[in-house]
Amino acid sequence: MRRLRKFGRLLLAMLREIGDENAYQRHLAAHGREHSGAEWRRFSEERMRAKYARAKCC
Amino acid sequence: MPVAVFMGLYLRYWRPGKVLECSAIGFLLVLASIFGGRAVAASASLAPVFTLSAMALAIGIIVYGFLASALPVWLLLAPRDYLSTFVKLGVVCMLAVGILVVRPHLQLPAFTRFVDGTGPIFAGKIFPFCFITIACGAVSGFHSLISSGTTPKMIAKEWHSVPVGYGSMLLESFVAIMAMIAACVLQPGVYFAVNSPAGVVGASPAAAVATISNWGFPVTAATMAQLASDVGEKTLFFRTGGAPSLALGMAHIFASSGGSALIGFWYHFAIMFEALFILTIIDAGTRVGRFMLQDLLSHVVPPLGRMTWMPGVILTSAMVVAGWGYFLIQGVRDPLGGINSLWPLFGISNQLLAGIALCVATTILLKMHGAKFVCITFAPLVWLVTVTFAAGWQKIFSPLPAVGFLAQAERLAAAPATAATQTLIFNARLDAAVCGVLMVLVAAILLDSVRVWYGILRGTADRRVSETPFVLSRLQVEEL
Numbered sequence: 001m002r003r004l005r006k007f008g009r010l011l012l013a014m015l016r017e018i019g020d021e022n023a024y025q026r027h028l029a030a031h032g033r034e035h036s037g038a039e040w041r042r043f044s045e046e047r048m049r050a051k052y053a054r055a056k057c058c
Numbered sequence: 059m060p061v062a063v064f065m066g067l068y069l070r071y072w073r074p075g076k077v078l079e080c081s082a083i084g085f086l087l088v089l090a091s092i093f094g095g096r097a098v099a100a101s102a103s104l105a106p107v108f109t110l111s112a113m114a115l116a117i118g119i120i121v122y123g124f125l126a127s128a129l130p131v132w133l134l135l136a137p138r139d140y141l142s143t144f145v146k147l148g149v150v151c152m153l154a155v156g157i158l159v160v161r162p163h164l165q166l167p168a169f170t171r172f173v174d175g176t177g178p179i180f181a182g183k184i185f186p187f188c189f190i191t192i193a194c195g196a197v198s199g200f201h202s203l204i205s206s207g208t209t210p211k212m213i214a215k216e217w218h219s220v221p222v223g224y225g226s227m228l229l230e231s232f233v234a235i236m237a238m239i240a241a242c243v244l245q246p247g248v249y250f251a252v253n254s255p256a257g258v259v260g261a262s263p264a265a266a267v268a269t270i271s272n273w274g275f276p277v278t279a280a281t282m283a284q285l286a287s288d289v290g291e292k293t294l295f296f297r298t299g300g301a302p303s304l305a306l307g308m309a310h311i312f313a314s315s316g317g318s319a320l321i322g323f324w325y326h327f328a329i330m331f332e333a334l335f336i337l338t339i340i341d342a343g344t345r346v347g348r349f350m351l352q353d354l355l356s357h358v359v360p361p362l363g364r365m366t367w368m369p370g371v372i373l374t375s376a377m378v379v380a381g382w383g384y385f386l387i388q389g390v391r392d393p394l395g396g397i398n399s400l401w402p403l404f405g406i407s408n409q410l411l412a413g414i415a416l417c418v419a420t421t422i423l424l425k426m427h428g429a430k431f432v433c434i435t436f437a438p439l440v441w442l443v444t445v446t447f448a449a450g451w452q453k454i455f456s457p458l459p460a461v462g463f464l465a466q467a468e469r470l471a472a473a474p475a476t477a478a479t480q481t482l483i484f485n486a487r488l489d490a491a492v493c494g495v496l497m498v499l500v501a502a503i504l505l506d507s508v509r510v511w512y513g514i515l516r517g518t519a520d521r522r523v524s525e526t527p528f529v530l531s532r533l534q535v536e537e538l
Contacts, residue, residue, distance in 0.1 A: 012078075019077035040075035051214045 023047070059122065061087045062138035070132055084141045099290060101512055116390045119340060120383040126341030126369075127348045127375035136342050137266040143208060144333040149308075151330045153236050156311040162243040170246070171273065178254040178273075179298070180401070181460035188447040190405040192270070195230030197442060199411020200339065204346045240307030241300075247277025248285065248294075252303040256296045257394040265293050289325035299401075301332045392485050393478040402453055410500040411447045413439060417507040424514045425521045443504065450497045454490045463490035495499055 016022045028035060029044045065084045073079060098104045108348050110118065126135045148157040175183040194201055205223075212222050241249065251269045254482070259266040263279045270277050286294045289309060294302060305328035312324040349365070351374045356363025389400040416439035456462030459469040467486040470479045513519025 015078055015081075019081065021075065021077055035075060037071070037074040043075075052232055
């Protein structure tokens with residue numbers, strides 16, 4: 001049962017990573033901000049801009 | 059679609075950032091709608107509301123394509139595609155496990171008598187028509203133009219396109235192999251009864267089973283009636299297009315691996331799974347077509363180039379939808395079934411488009427590396443052009459009415475004139491014209507490419523490779 005819970009937690013962490021939720025939490029912590037709809041949009045936009053601004057290299 | 063709109067609004071306004079929560083709700087709602095569908099089908103008052111004619115369905119699809127193109131992407135297209143990804147991946151994994159568990163016996167022989175080109179479902183010889191197929195994992199003009207709905211999300215750097223692109227091809231090919239297994243586990247007689255049009259095997263179930271049994275593939279009306287009853291359909295005769303037979307095969311595998319009582323559920327689940335692929339082509343294809351048309355028309359009417367100018371968005375969406383919607387309506391009106399006229403054109407145009415993509419790739423390789431790597435794209439281009447042009451030529455000019463559009467129109471013109479034959483004649487001539495135009499356009503691009511390649515290899519053409527510099531989007535997140 002303990003292993004199953006551990007696997008469940010791992011799966012949830014992976015899904016959170018895929019769904020950008022962990023990255024968003026890191027963003028909130030790094031900027032010392034609270035969650036809000038506007039903050040999520042700002043985070044999404046920043047990620048998109050950063051992604052396409054350095055599309056060519058590593 | 060209502061579930062997708064709900065998810066779009068949920069993430070946009072109600073719970074922004076709660077991606078997992080929204081995904082779980084969306085997935086549960088989809089499952090609930092499939093289970094609830096059985097109750098709707100059994101309801102005397104609700105069933106007629108949701109039982110639509112072919113024309114009503116075609117119009118519904120056209121309206122959906124327009125909405126997916128004109129509405130903000132976060133409201134319908136993105137959540138619909140996102141939700142579909144989970145369903146698709148889930149079904150593919152389940153099917154793979156199901157096949158391994160059941161290890162079904164393939165019923166269809168490797169070759170049938172129809173290798174001579176007289177097949178009831180698709181007439182034409184193995185070469186070239188075996189290679190005229192919508193095989194996204196092998197070659198696809200559609201995907202060479204727009205990749206996939208989720209590719210931009212996965213590719214952050216240029217080199218990511220190598221594992222993502224190749225991985226997508228492998229996964230698509232994996233799906234294709236399993237789809238073939240699912241279709242081949244059906245009894246051949248059942249397979250032909252489901253897929254053959256009434257115009258070929260006879261308009262009544264008794265005539266159809268007699269024709270198919272005479273071909274050497276025994277099937278009875280009672281077997282077909284039992285199958286239809288098991289999966290909750292009124293009939294499974296003349297269900298051309300491949301989707302119902304594939305769904306039957308998939309349902310058979312799922313039911314055999316445990317849960318035979320749920321064969322009706324699995325059948326409708328598989329139908330929905332297949333519809334998701336079609337919806338992706340419709341919504342992503344229409345939206346990309348709209349962007350291209352806006353870009354093209356902006357040279358004449360500059361405001362049309364603004365992606366957020368609603369009159370332009372609505373006008374170009376309507377134009378793109380009208381373009382493919384016309385053929386869909388014509389297909390629905392076709393007495394032999396739309397698949398008869400639409401499928402060959404779909405395959406030929408998709409592969410001609412892939413030929414254009416290979417021309418462009420060959421030019422880039424020649425410019426960047428000379429003749430060193432050119433065979434990577436040139437060899438498949440030669441094969442693709444040979445196969446597609448051979449198929450296109452045969453579809454237009456073959457003297458066999460079952461193969462050639464013009465021969466088919468000529469034979470029908472000699473028959474007594476009815477509304478149905480007039481429609482068939484018009485469709486056959488229209489198909490021939492469209493096929494011819496596509497071939498001429500691709501031939502022009504091919505000839506021009508050959509001219510450029512010749513110049514590059516002789517050193518008389520410019521070998522510089524230019525790339526449009528990066529321009530930051532002026533769109534805000536709210537406008538996307």
